[in-house]
Amino acid sequence: MKLGQATIKDIARELNLSASTISRALKDYPGINDETKRKVKEVAEKLNYRPNAIALSLRQSRSFTIGVIIPEVVHFFFSTVVSGIEEVANSRGYNVILTQSNEKLDREISSMETMLSNQIDGVLVSYSKETKTFEHFTKLLDHNFPIVFFDRAPAIPGAINVMVDDYQGSFDATSHLISQGYKKIVHLAGPKTLKISKDREKGYMDALEQNGLKFNPDYIIPCPMGTLEESRGLVGNLINSFPERPDAYFSCHDIGAVGAMMACRDAGLKVPLEVGIVGFSDWQFCSMLEPQLSSVSQPGFTMGAKATEILIDIIEKKLDPKTMEQTLILETKLMVRDSSKRF
Amino acid sequence: MKLGQATIKDIARELNLSASTISRALKDYPGINDETKRKVKEVAEKLNYRPNAIALSLRQSRSFTIGVIIPEVVHFFFSTVVSGIEEVANSRGYNVILTQSNEKLDREISSMETMLSNQIDGVLVSYSKETKTFEHFTKLLDHNFPIVFFDRAPAIPGAINVMVDDYQGSFDATSHLISQGYKKIVHLAGPKTLKISKDREKGYMDALEQNGLKFNPDYIIPCPMGTLEESRGLVGNLINSFPERPDAYFSCHDIGAVGAMMACRDAGLKVPLEVGIVGFSDWQFCSMLEPQLSSVSQPGFTMGAKATEILIDIIEKKLDPKTMEQTLILETKLMVRDSSKRF
DNA sequence: TTGTACGCGTTATCAA
DNA sequence: TTGATAACGCGTACAA
Numbered sequence: 001m002k003l004g005q006a007t008i009k010d011i012a013r014e015l016n017l018s019a020s021t022i023s024r025a026l027k028d029y030p031g032i033n034d035e036t037k038r039k040v041k042e043v044a045e046k047l048n049y050r051p052n053a054i055a056l057s058l059r060q061s062r063s064f065t066i067g068v069i070i071p072e073v074v075h076f077f078f079s080t081v082v083s084g085i086e087e088v089a090n091s092r093g094y095n096v097i098l099t100q101s102n103e104k105l106d107r108e109i110s111s112m113e114t115m116l117s118n119q120i121d122g123v124l125v126s127y128s129k130e131t132k133t134f135e136h137f138t139k140l141l142d143h144n145f146p147i148v149f150f151d152r153a154p155a156i157p158g159a160i161n162v163m164v165d166d167y168q169g170s171f172d173a174t175s176h177l178i179s180q181g182y183k184k185i186v187h188l189a190g191p192k193t194l195k196i197s198k199d200r201e202k203g204y205m206d207a208l209e210q211n212g213l214k215f216n217p218d219y220i221i222p223c224p225m226g227t228l229e230e231s232r233g234l235v236g237n238l239i240n241s242f243p244e245r246p247d248a249y250f251s252c253h254d255i256g257a258v259g260a261m262m263a264c265r266d267a268g269l270k271v272p273l274e275v276g277i278v279g280f281s282d283w284q285f286c287s288m289l290e291p292q293l294s295s296v297s298q299p300g301f302t303m304g305a306k307a308t309e310i311l312i313d314i315i316e317k318k319l320d321p322k323t324m325e326q327t328l329i330l331e332t333k334l335m336v337r338d339s340s341k342r343f
Numbered sequence: 344m345k346l347g348q349a350t351i352k353d354i355a356r357e358l359n360l361s362a363s364t365i366s367r368a369l370k371d372y373p374g375i376n377d378e379t380k381r382k383v384k385e386v387a388e389k390l391n392y393r394p395n396a397i398a399l400s401l402r403q404s405r406s407f408t409i410g411v412i413i414p415e416v417v418h419f420f421f422s423t424v425v426s427g428i429e430e431v432a433n434s435r436g437y438n439v440i441l442t443q444s445n446e447k448l449d450r451e452i453s454s455m456e457t458m459l460s461n462q463i464d465g466v467l468v469s470y471s472k473e474t475k476t477f478e479h480f481t482k483l484l485d486h487n488f489p490i491v492f493f494d495r496a497p498a499i500p501g502a503i504n505v506m507v508d509d510y511q512g513s514f515d516a517t518s519h520l521i522s523q524g525y526k527k528i529v530h531l532a533g534p535k536t537l538k539i540s541k542d543r544e545k546g547y548m549d550a551l552e553q554n555g556l557k558f559n560p561d562y563i564i565p566c567p568m569g570t571l572e573e574s575r576g577l578v579g580n581l582i583n584s585f586p587e588r589p590d591a592y593f594s595c596h597d598i599g600a601v602g603a604m605m606a607c608r609d610a611g612l613k614v615p616l617e618v619g620i621v622g623f624s625d626w627q628f629c630s631m632l633e634p635q636l637s638s639v640s641q642p643g644f645t646m647g648a649k650a651t652e653i654l655i656d657i658i659e660k661k662l663d664p665k666t667m668e669q670t671l672i673l674e675t676k677l678m679v680r681d682s683s684k685r686f
Numbered sequence: 687t688t689g690t691a692c693g694c695g696t697t698a699t700c701a702a
Numbered sequence: 703t704t705g706a707t708a709a710c711g712c713g714t715a716c717a718a
Contacts, residue, residue, distance in 0.1 A: 007695060018705045023697060031703060053460040054406060055695035057397045058710045065440075065461075073422045073429070082416050086443050095461060097408075098441045100429050117396040118408075118438060228631070258631045265633075285628030288571070288601045290608075350711055361689045366713060376687060398711035401694050 006047035014043050026051075057119060065095040066311060067115035067123040071103045076283045077300050078126070081150065084304025085124060092312050094121070105130040112136055122146030122311045124304075127154060129191050141321070146314040150307040153195050153327070160314075160321050162307040162328045166196045169296040169332030170203025173250050173278045176294070176334055178211045180342045182248035182276045184219070186238065188231055188260065190252040191224045200252045200280065219246065223256050231259030232266075239267045247275055248340070254279035254286060254295055261293065261339065276340040291338035299330050306330070349390035357386050369394075400462060408438040409654060410458035410466040414446045419626045420643050421469070424493065427647025428467060435655050437464070448473040455479055465489030465654045467647075470497060472534050472567075484664070489657040493650040496538050496670070503657075503664050505650040505671045509539045512639040512675030513546025516593050516621045519637070519677060521554045523685045525591035525619045527562070529581065531574055531603065533595040534567045543595045543623065562589065566599050574602030575609075582610045590618055591683070597622035597629060597638055604636065604682065619683040634681035642673050649673070 008026075012019045017036070025032050025040035026049075043049075057063040068085055070078045082098065089096045097120060099111040108128050115123060125137070125147060134154045141147055141159060153161035177185050187204045190197030201220065208215045221238070223231050231251065239245060251257040257279030264275050271277055271291055279286065282297035306328060313319060351369075355362045360379070368375050368383035369392075386392075400406040411428055413421045425441065432439045440458060444451040451471050458466060468480070468490060477497045484490060484502060496504035520528050530547045533540030544563065551558045564581070566574050574594065582588060594600040600622030604614055612618050614634055622629065625640035649671060656662060 008697095009695075019695085020697070020706080021704055023695095024704090027697090033703060036703080050456070050460055052401075052462060052695050053457075054397060054400045054462045055710090056697085058395075058401050058694090058712095059696055059698095061710070063397060073416065073425050074419070075422075076417070076419075079416045079418075079422045082441075083443065086416070086441065090442065095440050095457065096442070097438050098425075098429065099433065099439070100426065113393070114396075114438065117393055119395065119397045262631075283628075285626075285631055288605075288628055288632060290633040351713095352711075362711085363690080363713075364688055367688090370713090374687060379687080395711050398694090399713085401696095401710090402712055404694070 005052075006044075006049045007052065008049075010047055011040060011043050011049060014047070015039060061119070063095075063119040063121055064093055065097055065118065065120050066308070066315075067097045067099070067111075067118075067120040069099055069101055069108060069111050069115075069123065069125045069127075071126060071128050072100050073098070077151075077281050077298060080300030081126075081304035081307075084301035084306075085308045086304075087301075088305045088308040088312070092308075094312065101128040103128045103130055105132075109136045112140075116140075116145075121315045122148070124307050124311055125149050126152045129193055132193055144320070146311055146321070148307045148311040148314070150303055151196065155195070158322050158326065160310060160324065160326055162303055162310065162330070163196070164298045164303065164330045164332050166199035166332075167203040167206075169280065169298070169334070170200040170250070170252075171207045172203075172332070172334045173280070173294075173296050174204045174207035175211060176336060177248045177250060177276050177278060177340055178207065178213065180272070180276055180340055182340075182342075183213060184244055184246045185213075185248040185250055185276075186219045186221060186235075186246040188223045188234070188249060188251040188256040189220050190226065191222075197252060204250060223252070226253060226255060228255050228259045228262070231256040232263045233259075235260045235263035236266060239263060239269070248277065249275070250278045252280050254281045254283045254293065257293055257295070257339075258285075258289065261289070271339050272342055276342070278334075278340050282335050286335070287337065289339075294337045294340040295335050297333045297335050299332075303330055348395075349387075349392045350395065351392075353390055354383060354386050354392060357390070358382060404462070406438075406462045406464055407436055408440055408461065408463050409651070409658075410440045410442070410454075410461075410463040412442055412444055412451060412454050412458075412466065412468045412470075414469060414471050415443050416441070420494075420624050420641060423643030424469075424647035424650075427644035427649075428651045429647075430644075431648045431651040432655070435651075437655065444471040446471040446473055448475075452479045455483075459483075459488075464658045465491070467650050467654055468492050469495045472536055475536055487663070489654055489664070491650045491654040491657070493646055494539065498538070501665050501669065503653060503667065503669055505646055505653065505673070506539070507641045507646065507673045507675050509542035509675075510546040510549075512623065512641070512677070513543040513593070513595075514550045515546075515675070515677045516623070516637075516639050517547045517550035518554060519679060520591045520593060520619050520621060520683055521550065521556065523615075523619055523683060525683075525685075526556065527587055527589045528556075528591040528593060528619075529562045529564060529578075529589040531566045531577070531592060531594040531599040532563050533569065534565075540595060547593060566595070569596060569598060571598050571602045571605070574599040575606045576602075578603045578606035579609060582606060582612070591620065592618070593621045595623050597624045597626045597636065600636055600638070600682075601628075601632065604632070614682050615685055619685065621677075621683050625678050629678070630680065632682075637680045637683040638678050640676045640678050642675075646673055
């Protein structure tokens with residue numbers, strides 16, 4: 001704060017009392033003269049006194065601040081999660097320091113560093129697509145520093161993760177497509193570095209098998225970038241060149257699904273009549289499209305809220321993550337809309 | 344940080360030196376034995392020393408942290424702004440503390456309070472729809488506390504604002520509709536508490552007049568909530584009950600435009616043939632819709648970046664806002680797409 | 687070239 | 703019921 005923010009000492013001087021008395025009076029400690037207390041509070045009010053959280057942090061070695069590292073805020077899902085984080089953190093008296101990695105490992109690492117310098121009490125992380133090794137996290141976990149991972153869960157034994165049931169969501173989506181009579185279902189897959197990508201792929205494959213459809217590896221199309229143009233291009237090629245033209249697309253995220261939808265439109269294929277499409281994440285725009293896009297809804301707000309609750313519990317109760325439930329899995333919900341409904 | 348974070352004292356003890364020597368060695372002060380310096384850095388490395396930013400903050404009365412208060416993160420435009428803020432703040436060595444007001448005045452006020460307690464060096468604000476009085480800001484401005492407002496600019500003399508040219512954007516959008524031959528253009532307006540709403544309304548009205556169309560007050564439909572359902576319902580009623588059925592809708596935000604689009608579809612009206620539609624903000628989904636939605640694009644990232652630069656300049660150069668350019672206006676860009684293109 | 691002492695704002699501890 | 707002192711981690715004026 002700038003010049004002239006009143007401190008306890010200012011109040012003390014004004015009333016000819018000691019700093020400790022002021023401190024106690026303000027915090028309603030027992031054994032303080034009621035009259036003194038009244039006067040102290042009055043002057044505090046007058047001087048517009050505001051406790052200095054920094055001084056408190058230094059003294060208590062606790063900052064009541066948690067860090068959040070996400071790939072990008074400009075991402076409907078992540079912004080939803082942040083919203084949940086913010087909500088819970090606030091209501092429990094914590095500040096939220098936010099940084100984006102922009103999917104870069106080095107930014108993730110340097111963010112972690114500055115946050116630690118700032119004495120955060122714990123951190124919530126969804127790691128970047130570039131991140132393939134996790135020493136920058138394990139080092140801290142070994143020192144019992146509280147970390148909770150969300151959505152993107154690393155392969156670290158003993159780490160706490162909050163995620164959605166990507167496997168089941170994917171399984172449901174694929175089964176739904178099959179139930180609607182689609183038979184040649186392509187999966188637009190995400191980067192293999194993310195566990196969620198692998199889980200979604202697995203759910204897709206298992207759903208095929210359990211429904212008696214044979215799995216064709218050529219039907220898995222990697223979309224590492226996750227842009228609309230990417231999937232639109234890939235699906236466009238597919239439609240024109242593939243020996244057996246696919247009749248459905250299950251994308252590991254909504255953007256990819258929109259790309260597929262556009263490619264189909266480009267090719268004059270009718271959705272859902274000739275081609276079924278399902279996305280993943282249930283972004284806001286799904287119900288604005290024509291036809292409305294079916295998608296697997298992920299509880300982003302809840303994820304952020306739960307992860308934060310767990311983190312703060314660890315911080316405050318000094319829980320040992322090793323003795324806790326390691327993974328909280330939230331349920332997804334398939335939102336069936338027009339893009340995949342034949343009957 | 345938890346137990347066992349090494350401090351300068353730990354290094355001092357290990358090397359039988361005084362804390363001040365360590366401090367100087369680490370910061371490459373002149374007049375320190377090279378050999379000592381080497382050893383200090385070595386031990387620092389070994390103990391995984393990390394400066395305590397909290398202690399620094401307390402000492403310098405500077406936290407290198409800026410606060411951000413926005414209505415909601417789950418809002419494409421705001422998340423874009425936050426992204427710009429984050430980027431610049433980070434590169435200039437500042438942390439970002441984020442809070443959402445959720446469009447509530449009391450949350451806005453309490454956010455401000457906790458942030459001040461946390462000794463932020465300055466704050467970036469986009470105030471809530473509920474905010475009608477600004478004492479909680481003016482009080483601080485009077486004490487020279489650095490505040491930069493973005494997007495939603497309050498009627499505070501001397502305050503620094505970064506915003507887009509809402510008037511011009513709106514004027515352009517309306518003119519465009521007129522140029523496409525639409526004549527009965529309805530404006531879906533935002534809440535009057537926001538200057539941006541008023542500016543957009545003004546731009547609409549002026550464009551009508553300057554193009555020789557008479558302005559009909561009944562053609563301004565307030566959409567205070569800004570939800571899809573709201574505008575869909577309102578436009579639906581309009582279509583059925585209005586004596587002179589409108590042939591175009593210019594909405595003060597994209598969601599409203601989508602609502603209008605849906606209402607038209609419900610009523611069997613063809614966009615853009617029978618009805619033209621233009622939104623404001625150019626959210627991601629605009630180009631995913633069918634027909635693609637024309638919209639006024641706002642440079643969110645730039646807005647965040649610029650606002651942050653200005654704020655940090657004020658903080659670091661101790662500039663007096665009163666002597667500065669008060670308002671930075673960024674240009675909008677009309678993205679003409681299918682929803683308003685007749686020719 | 688290095689050490690001592692003090693202060694940033696607060697509170698816990700011990701003494702009065 | 704109140705006050706004095708020390709400590710959280712760091713930087714710096716001053717002394718050695």
